[in-house]
Amino acid sequence: MKKKRLYAVPPTFLSNKTVSDLHQLADNELPKILKDRVHQMENPFVQVIVDLAVPKMYSGHIALLGDAAFVVRPHTASRTAKAYRDAIALANCLYCHKGDIDNEWPHWNDQQTREAIHLVQYGKQLAFRSGLGRI
């Protein structure tokens, strides 16, 4: 029985028709260097790429870090570093403002969201400039 997959299809699970459509799409849409990589792949897979940005990284005493707060495009090569920076900044904030964290949340939030929104935009611009999608 066919399984409907919403976000990802693992290697070897794509039908021949879909692989052929993928090659056609690559030929029509991608710059040569990337088109060649698609054709070289023995077992292509599918992974949906999304941009995610939360309006606020905390609620009450719950904080959202890393991918839970922002998902930026893979070609920025920055997601692990961003998750790490979110955590370090939160640890510093908790350490320095133990008695007054409620007042410090907005400052931590503003700083982290500003950086993350910049990364999200950067990822979109990089994609656009590389012929990989629209802004």
Ligand SMILES: Cc1cc2nc3c(=O)[nH]c(=O)nc-3n(C[C@H](O)[C@H](O)[C@H](O)COP(=O)(O)OP(=O)(O)OC[C@H]3O[C@@H](n4cnc5c(N)ncnc54)[C@H](O)[C@@H]3O)c2cc1C
């Ligand atoms: C195939 C692939 C390649 C990637 N390559 C790169 C790369 O080259 N460079 C880069 O910077 N980033 C890369 N990323 C992205 C990077 O892995 C993530 O951005 C990063 O791991 C996010 O860290 P995180 O701590 O926010 O989330 P995660 O690393 O996803 O950590 C979340 C953790 O929470 C756990 N968890 C989930 N639900 C629960 C629950 N209910 N209770 C308890 N625990 C729970 C999960 O098991 C997981 O261990 C890649 C991702 C993928 C999938």
